[in-house]
Amino acid sequence: MTDDVVILVVLILAHVIGDFYLQTGRSIRHKSAKEAKLAILANLRHGASHALLAFTVLGITLSFELALLGTSLVIGTSHFVIDFIKSRLSACKGSLFCFAVDQLLHLVILVSVWAYLFDYFALINLATLREAITLEVLGIALAYLVILKPTSILIQFVLKPWRIADSADSSEQDSDDHLDKAGSLIGILERFIILTLILMNQFTAIGFVIAAKSILRFKEESRHEYVLLGTITSLAIVLMIGLIALSLL
Structure with missing residues (x-):
């Protein structure tokens, strides 16, 4: 397994830990609270925890560099925005569809950050897409x-x-x-x-x-x-x- 794939797996592992194991029932309730201030603070804490987790795992697997702080902030900020929007939508309460979309968006962000770190975006062009369509x-x-x-x-x-x-x-x-x-x-x-x-x-x-x-x-x-x-x-x-x-x- 190549090092870049290991980094992607580590990022996803950090996401799973942050989203499903570090959240308490109380924090989940606060994220969906009717009071906007309480919901914003709860989602900010949750987003910050994901940013810290991402920075930690990237620092351990790669090296602690200032450049990693930006990518970690992208992960944390995107997590805050996605979760806050979902918490404000009443139709998303207890919705499997919203849960799936929420996790898919988080995964897309993680893969995008990973692709940016290893310059995979430079490989995406019309020629490579044509080769992939078999x-x-x-x-x-x-x-x-x-x-x-x-x-x-x-x-x-x-x-x-x-x-x-x-x-x-x-x-x-x-x-x-x-x-x-x-x-x-x-x-x-x-x-x-x-x-x-x-x-x-x-x-x-x-x-x-x-x-x-x-x-x-x-x-x-x-x-x-x-x-x-x-x-x-x-x-x-x-x-x-x-x-x-x-x-x-």
């Missing part, structure tokens, strides 16, 4: 995109006749809709894992993913057939797409 890369990207939303829609069409018959009682319509949404998410995660295992040539491990659904229990026997049909359809599609993508590698 049939293998496009095939894998297309495979993942197809097995997510498009496959979910296709499975809904396949299951539609059974879904209508199973939902005749309008009093249970809402609960069935919630179950279908949860089932759709489970199916997406399942196909993502299976495709990844196929691309890694780990076909045996796919059996463990499918076996996990054997723990499902429903009062109505029709629900067993409904889930089984959806599972088999999902598995058939992801196997077909996965094997095609694997042939491109």
Whole structure:
């Protein structure tokens, strides 16, 4: 492993420690407090802790230089801005989407700082981007995109006749809709894992993913057939797409 990659891993490690292990429940509540002053101070402390962590790990792995102070301040300041904006958005309270976007933005900042430190931005040009776009890369990207939303829609069409018959009682319509949404998410995660295992040539491990659904229990026997049909359809599609993508590698 090259030294520059080690630095990137160390920066991400410092972020994980600062974001998930050094924060207390009290500081998290203060960051989202309605009182602006309290929220600003809490987010400033949190951003400062990330700046200090980044400066410390960069100083240990590289050397303690004044130039590292600027990059550490960028990490700390960006953390403050991102977290403060998120704390002011009421729609982000308890939102998985906001959490994912928040972490993605932090990761982008870390990678950008790392790329700046090792002059990787100088390597980014149209020629290198063209070289990176290969049939293998496009095939894998297309495979993942197809097995997510498009496959979910296709499975809904396949299951539609059974879904209508199973939902005749309008009093249970809402609960069935919630179950279908949860089932759709489970199916997406399942196909993502299976495709990844196929691309890694780990076909045996796919059996463990499918076996996990054997723990499902429903009062109505029709629900067993409904889930089984959806599972088999999902598995058939992801196997077909996965094997095609694997042939491109």
